[in-house]
Amino acid sequence: MRDMTASPEMPLVRRLEAVGFRAWPAAEVAYDGSWLIRLTECHDSRRLNSVNPLDPSDSRDIAARLEKASRRFADYGRQLTVRQTPLTPPALIAHMNEAGWQSFAGSIVMIADIPPNESTDSIEHLPTRDIGRFVDARVQICPGEHSAKAALTEIIGAIKPEIGLFVFEDTKIGPSAISLAVHDNDLAGLLQVAVAPEKRGQGIATAIVQSSLRWARLRGARQAWLAVETGNQAARGLYAKFGFREVYRYVYRRPGE
Known part of the structure; x- marks a missing residue:
């Protein structure tokens, strides 16, 4: 898997994450430390139903916090899902890798001057x-x-x-x-x-x-941002015509079978 734990534009990553959450709001929002938990009963969008770590250094009690989040997701009839971005703690990524968590639905966040x-x-x-x-x-x-x-x-x-x-x-x-x-x-x-x-x-x-x-x-x-699925070559080609460039990537992770 591509390493997404480091980025030369971390302040921009943080800002785009924040505006992204405001642009597509979840029905319920809760924090566990700096882990942002978003849940929406009426819609199964992954972005609206995921754990979003926001501080690479916040890696305490990983197993216990994931178990707690899993119970919260289960209350909504959802499977625990972590959205892995450059802000995800390396220790959490290592934990998911060692436990055989699946990766899917990769996307690229892009920005362009208007x-x-x-x-x-x-x-x-x-x-x-x-x-x-x-x-x-x-x-x-x-x-x-x-x-x-x-x-x-x-x-x-x-x-x-x-x-x-x-x-x-x-x-x-x-x-x-x-x-x-x-x-x-x-x-x-x-x-x-x-x-x-x-x-x-x-x-x-x-x-x-x-x-x-x-x-x-x-x-x-003065600038526009968007997220496009990694495999959507047609859309990526369209956005390139407008000067959009990649800032960072993210994927979703779920526990293996």
């Missing part, structure tokens, strides 16, 4: 304020998420920073692309970017990301 908008200071596509409309579009583009419709509505409604909900529509198929931009001071996060399968490869993803970034720039953001 270029100034054109002199008109306007954007062609304005975000909607209708969370229901956005969620309906998400479910239509990603049918497998229909059961999570109510949960997505609740999660998006709980986001505290300013949000821009972008929905592109086609007269024939309805929603063709979506993007959720979260403006947090001088940073903007891009989440939930998706394009209808029949509209991919037509430049729509580029257009909706561009609209999201222009909106964020007008709101005061």
